[in-house]
Amino acid sequence: MRKAALCALALLTLGACKPMDDALVLVFGRSMRDQRSFDPYENTHPAPVGSVAFAYGNAPAAEGEFNVGQPEGVDIPPFTQLDLGVPGVGGPAIQGMVNPTNPTDPESLARGEEMYMRVCVVCHGPAGVGTGAYIAALHPVLPAYNLSGPQVAAYSDAYIYAMIRVGRGLMPEYGSRISHFDRWHIVNYVRQLQQRAGN
């Protein structure tokens, strides 16, 4: 009897977790293993009507629904800062990326502006010039990284998308905080800033 109990205990301990989880999935439909963790910037509740949403566009579609995230884009391979390659053009992993959004779509531009004003503005300034930003006072180098000037205007959409996703040098990565389509919307908005600046 004792032997059998010990055996059962050993089985439970040795085979714990995974098989146990699998069994629980059969009963409850899901297990702790499948839980999704939330991004610190993510709002898991829909924004109350008329309020200014805080989360980076990751709010669930409706009350009671989970945010399942936005697809990364099947055509987009994983890449790192090392793949940025030639400034403005990018390495092979980046060169092939095509902007899936319509750059003149007012909805895309509005979303791009919203995101730009939340994330990029502190360093690059409202007009993309850098100098007006709080951080420019602390980092005199930043005005050189003028997003609305001719240099970035000559960059490819894919390169700007890639920079948002993986960062470069002193610029942090925003890939974990800005979703796939929002990155493209920001690219479109940066283009609009360049047009306004005459570039």
Ligand code: HEC
């Ligand atoms: C914390 C400050 C900071 C934030 C926020 C930030 N950037 Fe940057 N950005 C930088 C710095 C610093 C550089 C220069 C990077 C380097 O030294 O390689 C840069 C460079 C760039 C460049 C390349 C400019 C060039 O001339 O090569 C692009 C494009 C860019 N940022 C876009 C963005 C966008 C779009 C956002 C918002 C999603 C953003 N950045 C948010 C600091 C920031």
